[in-house]
Amino acid sequence: MNLRITGALVAKDLSLFFRNRFFAIITILGLIFYIVIYFVMSPSVNESLEIGLYAPVVPTMFEQIQEEGLEIKVVESEELLKEGVTEGQYVAGIALPADIMESLMSGQKPKVSVYFASDVPEEIKDAVEVIIRELAYRQTGQPLSVKISEDILGPDMMGMQIPPRDRLRPLLAVALLIFETLGLANLISEEAERRTVQALLVTPMTVKDLFVAKGITGIILAFTQATLFMAIVGGMSQQPLIILITLLMGAVLVTGTGFIIASLGKDFMSVLVWGIVIFIILFIPTFGVMFPGAVTGWVKAIPSYYLVDTVHQAANFGAGWGDIWQNLLILLGFDLALLWIGIMALRRKLQ
Amino acid sequence: MAGEAIVAEELTYWYGKLVAVDHISFNVAEGEILGFLGPNGAGKTTTVKMLTGQLKPKAGKATLLGMDVAQDVEKVQAEMGVCFEETNLYEQMSAIENLRLFARLFDIQPFDGYALLKRVGLAGREKKRVETYSKGMKQRLMVARSMVNRARVLFLDEPTAGLDPTSSEAIRNIILEERERGATIFLTTHDMMEADKLSDRVAFMDQGKIVTFDTPHNLKQQYGKRALKAKVSTGSGELEDREVILDTPETPNAIHELFSQEKVVTIHSEEATLEDIFISITGRGLQG
Numbered sequence: 001m002n003l004r005i006t007g008a009l010v011a012k013d014l015s016l017f018f019r020n021r022f023f024a025i026i027t028i029l030g031l032i033f034y035i036v037i038y039f040v041m042s043p044s045v046n047e048s049l050e051i052g053l054y055a056p057v058v059p060t061m062f063e064q065i066q067e068e069g070l071e072i073k074v075v076e077s078e079e080l081l082k083e084g085v086t087e088g089q090y091v092a093g094i095a096l097p098a099d100i101m102e103s104l105m106s107g108q109k110p111k112v113s114v115y116f117a118s119d120v121p122e123e124i125k126d127a128v129e130v131i132i133r134e135l136a137y138r139q140t141g142q143p144l145s146v147k148i149s150e151d152i153l154g155p156d157m158m159g160m161q162i163p164p165r166d167r168l169r170p171l172l173a174v175a176l177l178i179f180e181t182l183g184l185a186n187l188i189s190e191e192a193e194r195r196t197v198q199a200l201l202v203t204p205m206t207v208k209d210l211f212v213a214k215g216i217t218g219i220i221l222a223f224t225q226a227t228l229f230m231a232i233v234g235g236m237s238q239q240p241l242i243i244l245i246t247l248l249m250g251a252v253l254v255t256g257t258g259f260i261i262a263s264l265g266k267d268f269m270s271v272l273v274w275g276i277v278i279f280i281i282l283f284i285p286t287f288g289v290m291f292p293g294a295v296t297g298w299v300k301a302i303p304s305y306y307l308v309d310t311v312h313q314a315a316n317f318g319a320g321w322g323d324i325w326q327n328l329l330i331l332l333g334f335d336l337a338l339l340w341i342g343i344m345a346l347r348r349k350l351q
Numbered sequence: 352m353a354g355e356a357i358v359a360e361e362l363t364y365w366y367g368k369l370v371a372v373d374h375i376s377f378n379v380a381e382g383e384i385l386g387f388l389g390p391n392g393a394g395k396t397t398t399v400k401m402l403t404g405q406l407k408p409k410a411g412k413a414t415l416l417g418m419d420v421a422q423d424v425e426k427v428q429a430e431m432g433v434c435f436e437e438t439n440l441y442e443q444m445s446a447i448e449n450l451r452l453f454a455r456l457f458d459i460q461p462f463d464g465y466a467l468l469k470r471v472g473l474a475g476r477e478k479k480r481v482e483t484y485s486k487g488m489k490q491r492l493m494v495a496r497s498m499v500n501r502a503r504v505l506f507l508d509e510p511t512a513g514l515d516p517t518s519s520e521a522i523r524n525i526i527l528e529e530r531e532r533g534a535t536i537f538l539t540t541h542d543m544m545e546a547d548k549l550s551d552r553v554a555f556m557d558q559g560k561i562v563t564f565d566t567p568h569n570l571k572q573q574y575g576k577r578a579l580k581a582k583v584s585t586g587s588g589e590l591e592d593r594e595v596i597l598d599t600p601e602t603p604n605a606i607h608e609l610f611s612q613e614k615v616v617t618i619h620s621e622e623a624t625l626e627d628i629f630i631s632i633t634g635r636g637l638q639g
Contacts, residue, residue: 012441019443195439199496202403202433203456204425245442 002213005205009213010220013187017221023183024272030179031225034172038233040113041165051128052090054081056098070131072073078113085115092116092128105145139263163315169235170311173226174304177250180222180281184258188214188346197350207350211343214277218255229314238318243311249328250307252335257282259342285309303334354417356381356504356535357402361411364397371397373559374411379552381503384526384536386550386567387457388543388629392610394559395539399506402537415504429457430500436509436539438489443481446473446492449481450499457500471495472521487518494522498529508539523549545626553625557633567625574628579606580621583613590616 048197050071073090075081081093086199093115097103116125191197200210201283226247233244236243257278265271274344285305288295289312310327313319355381364372372394379385387396400406402413404424413420415427441449454462457577468477471491481489494510507526511519526549530536540546546553547567554564563570577597582590593613595605597620609615 004458005456008452012444012452015448016443018440021478195435195437195443198405198435199433199439199453200456201405202428202431203453204429204458205456206425 002204002209002310005209006088006213006216009200009205009210010216013213013217014220017183017187017217020183020186023186025180027183027221027225030176031229034176034229035232038165038168038172041163041168043163043165049092049124049127050090050125051131052081052084053092053096053103054078054093055096055100057096057101082115085117088117091120091124094128094132133270165233166316167290167312169230169233169315170289170308170334172233172312173235173247174250174286174308175283176225176229177222177254177307178227178257178279178304180218180251181254181258181261181278182271183221184214184255185261185265185271185275186268187217188259188262189271191265192262192293192350201350207347210350211346214259215252215255215339218258219248219251222254226250228312235311235315237248238316239314239320242314242319242321242324246307246310246324246328246331248312249331249335250311252304253307253331253338254282254334256338256342259346260338261347263342303331303338306331306334354381355379355414356383356416357385358414359398359411360411360414362398362401362408362413363410364406365399365409370559372401372408375556375559375561376411377554377561377564379535379537381535382530383551384530384538384549386546386553387537387539387556388541388546388625389556390554393556395556396508398556399508399537399539403431403506404428429500430502431504431506432497432500434493434497434505434507434510436485436512438493440481440489440496443480445478445480446484446495447477449492450496453496453499454552459500462499467495467498467541468492470602471525472518486489487514490514491518491522494525498525501532502534504535504537506537506539509541510538511540511542511545519545543629551621555629555632562632564629570625570628574623574631576623578621579609579618581609581613581618582616583609584616589593 003077018027050073053074054077055074073084075084075093078095081095084090085093095113095115097110097112100110100112114128114132116128191200197210201207212233227244230243230247261271261274261278264274280301282304284295285299285302285308288299288305289308306327310319310324310331313324313327355378357377359375359377361374361376362372363370363374375394375398386401387395387398397406401408402420404420404427407421416430416584418427418430419618420427441452444452446468450464450467451462454460454464465474465477468474471494473488473491473495476484476488481492484492490510490513491520494507497507499506505526510522510526514522523545526536526538536549538546538549550567552564552566553570565573579595581593581595585591593609595602595609
């Protein structure tokens, strides 16, 4: 590899990339857009259940449970309570009878009316019912006759729930990375389409120099943007080294993909079409981070899964090398495979 | 005596079952201009690709300045310049940026791109993007790019195709200047007049083979017929063409008859063109 030649080609490609108005604007606006999206989203998680309460006399137990994540709003009448539930102000409305305390103390079963909107999930109904029974036990001072044991399956997220925007962070970073495949693929495709590569290949430049230069250009474009984004949105506050290495490997992944797209595309439009198809495929694993449970196990067959998952684990949970080394190993395997396929396909096209 | 700049020995290339170049051999001396002629599909481009290291010969060998092109391709390419027929410039870059890029690839330091652009008549437009250039300006820039490394061997593929007479003449002058500098020039062209004017020798290629290889003068001597072309006035005042073939036993009588029996208005001699010679050798024209 000739460093002088590679340097000249990289400088030329970066210059041409930013002279292409479409890619220059998309790159800059894309970065700004993603950063804006991140900052307009809520930085906190609202996990409290808002429940409306109508009670002629509010029992002390309701004051206690407000400190435990429930928001109780007392209303003036049962009618207002029903109206609030119907309009979605409360997930449930509880109407207590005036003699509830006396009934409880005397061992009778007071009637408690609970109102739900028609579209409330079954889980909420169960939860509210459990809350009322628990409160009743607290009020009467009689302990439950069963022993409850809690088992947490998977990471215990109690107290460390991720705000939506932080959950979105890996998705946006990976979107920036993936989008650069288009820019790189277009640069290479244009080189073939306009036959400038023919002019390069009759200079002392070798085909190897050409691929190294294109690879470096692709990695610089993708890695710089994703890193910049993560740094601005605070994604580097935990495990910065792991995130940097993961993004670098992600940049290699998209560079290999860019080579493949360039070998398939003949002009700007075909590069765009192929690019969007591949963009969608690579983007699927990011939904798994945004909406856990939304994707099934086959998503692990998509190379970008290991990129998204690693960034998510490291940036949002501070996962260390011990937690993510397998992901990185698989990602490295995909990097090498895609680069090899891309180079072979492109070499064939250029010849 | 000048050494050999280009030597082709039994050079052969095929695409599947189609033999594009069929065991051709020739040599070009240092400082010589070779006109490489032939119709489309004759194998000219494939030959040039093998000589410039873009294609590896399936058989035979190409040597440039004593170096095997297939073995020492990088060293060979450092000594040559190529001007392609189709424009392949970086159109979103300026002329000076295009030249500087190639100067860096050839490791030319220091490099005076402005002087080179002035030489091809592009002074004052150096910093304009190439996409704003006319075809003639782009072609001049292509020629300039091929000269960035002061190449010892220049491959020029149709350098004046589609250009106006002024641009064509400018490029022809540059070719002659390069020859004066000592460069060897491999000129691929369809333009017979251009080949005739510029070339020390010409090679005719047809169906993958070199069918003749000599100086234009010798070819004309060998294959051409010289003639006198006259316009004569008829009794009704109209003009008619007359032709007298030269260099035959009947020539003196024919000339005598022309002047004694006809009213000659204009007369001039005409030599055979390379196109005529190509047709007489291959039975078809160069544009086919």
